[in-house]
Amino acid sequence: MDEIWDGVVAAFRLIVTLDPDLVEITLRSLQVSLTALLIACSIALPLGTWLAIRRFRYRRAVIATLNALMGLPPVVVGLIVYLLLSRAGPFGVLGLLFTPAAMIIAQVIIITPLIASITHQAMRELWAEYHDLLISLHTSKGQRVKTLLWDGRRTLLTASLAGFGRGIGEVGAIMIVGGNIEHATRVLTTAIALETGKGDFALALGLGFILIGLALAINFAIHAVSRTEREGRW
Amino acid sequence: MVSEMSLRLSNAHVLRRQKRILGPVSLDLASEGFTIVLGPNGSGKTTLLKVMHGVERLSSGEIAWSVPDDIAREAQAYVFQTPVMLRRTVAQNLAYPLQLQSLSRTEITTRVVECAKRIGLADALERPAPRLSGGEKQKLALGRALIREPRVLFLDEPCANLDGRATREIEGLLRDAHAHGTRIIMATHDLGQARRLATDVLFLLGGQIHEQSPASDFFRRPVTSEASAFLQGDIVE
Numbered sequence: 001m002d003e004i005w006d007g008v009v010a011a012f013r014l015i016v017t018l019d020p021d022l023v024e025i026t027l028r029s030l031q032v033s034l035t036a037l038l039i040a041c042s043i044a045l046p047l048g049t050w051l052a053i054r055r056f057r058y059r060r061a062v063i064a065t066l067n068a069l070m071g072l073p074p075v076v077v078g079l080i081v082y083l084l085l086s087r088a089g090p091f092g093v094l095g096l097l098f099t100p101a102a103m104i105i106a107q108v109i110i111i112t113p114l115i116a117s118i119t120h121q122a123m124r125e126l127w128a129e130y131h132d133l134l135i136s137l138h139t140s141k142g143q144r145v146k147t148l149l150w151d152g153r154r155t156l157l158t159a160s161l162a163g164f165g166r167g168i169g170e171v172g173a174i175m176i177v178g179g180n181i182e183h184a185t186r187v188l189t190t191a192i193a194l195e196t197g198k199g200d201f202a203l204a205l206g207l208g209f210i211l212i213g214l215a216l217a218i219n220f221a222i223h224a225v226s227r228t229e230r231e232g233r234w
Numbered sequence: 235m236v237s238e239m240s241l242r243l244s245n246a247h248v249l250r251r252q253k254r255i256l257g258p259v260s261l262d263l264a265s266e267g268f269t270i271v272l273g274p275n276g277s278g279k280t281t282l283l284k285v286m287h288g289v290e291r292l293s294s295g296e297i298a299w300s301v302p303d304d305i306a307r308e309a310q311a312y313v314f315q316t317p318v319m320l321r322r323t324v325a326q327n328l329a330y331p332l333q334l335q336s337l338s339r340t341e342i343t344t345r346v347v348e349c350a351k352r353i354g355l356a357d358a359l360e361r362p363a364p365r366l367s368g369g370e371k372q373k374l375a376l377g378r379a380l381i382r383e384p385r386v387l388f389l390d391e392p393c394a395n396l397d398g399r400a401t402r403e404i405e406g407l408l409r410d411a412h413a414h415g416t417r418i419i420m421a422t423h424d425l426g427q428a429r430r431l432a433t434d435v436l437f438l439l440g441g442q443i444h445e446q447s448p449a450s451d452f453f454r455r456p457v458t459s460e461a462s463a464f465l466q467g468d469i470v471e
Contacts, residue, residue, distance in 0.1 A: 126321075136311075137331055139334060151320060152321075
């Protein structure tokens, strides 16, 4: 119990004093996870919707694969991205290893299947509801995807937040590809892992509380901006 | 609006899992009139409407409009038995077909307001469409179909689950649209409604047309025994 209390105190102290290191790693955490979320959403939302409305030969196999990829082990993703970006790897020339860009790539790979899969589930139901109308209005495939994305935006917000939650709380992959380098690639989760390893549980817990607070704040902010509960009346 | 738009179906068949749903059907529909497609449940009314509207494919046979396909497609609208409401406001539902045509925002707003007045939903423009009553939803679906001023309007039992007042309002809107030059083809099994609205009747049974005649002839002197039995309220299959 003492350690938890010490963690709360440490978190409070870090926030109140606006500890420069804390601010830096918090901003980096946000930068990496929000960028990854943006990229993943731009791929996963249209992909999930397209899978819901399009019929093709290996559709079921693609959906099953996508669902299976939701449980992709981050450490394995980290290892593969590491090998691809290392000097000897095919993309080594880009010099991205141990940079925030590498961490973003790893997070995109981890969260894209999750967002796409939830999107597919939600859009499948909406498509069943809209199918006859949109076909009868002779809409193009692009117009159908656009309509479904817009009308299903609240569910898609949930999918995106699930992706963000997984991204910002992820440690295995970004530790491997980012290297947890101070003032370069250290983020909240890797800092927690480091402090735990050093035995400074109070600081680790303090950072943990900040991480949870940050995730909650982002969720609340997005819900407030998108007026989920006020207009969630469909 | 396209002035003349007639339709010809030649030896049309629709099969699903080797089962014949419709056909053989051959018919000519003139570019004017209020055609009621009558028949018991499962007689193929909905399939026939969907085939004519182009949302159901023929297994064999031909369908041809007197105008090119792209013009024919743009000149039609369809109202479903269960109205499909976009998860948007009434105004946004009415605006949707116009947005697909990339009209200007000003024109869309003007036409939406006019249409809402016409269908009696002027006070409900900002209400969420899925929260409307059954009659209001069907009026909105009809308004959304009419807002593009279609030359041909298909309706699949639009008053099936509505009470008398809502049915009267829908029928009023249909009469008005017909009077303004819209060709209407509507499926129903409500004989009273057919008598009130039809200029001609298609009687379907077992996926085939048993009778096609002017409404006055059909209701006074049906040719086939099945049509006669149907008019007398007997169960026909």
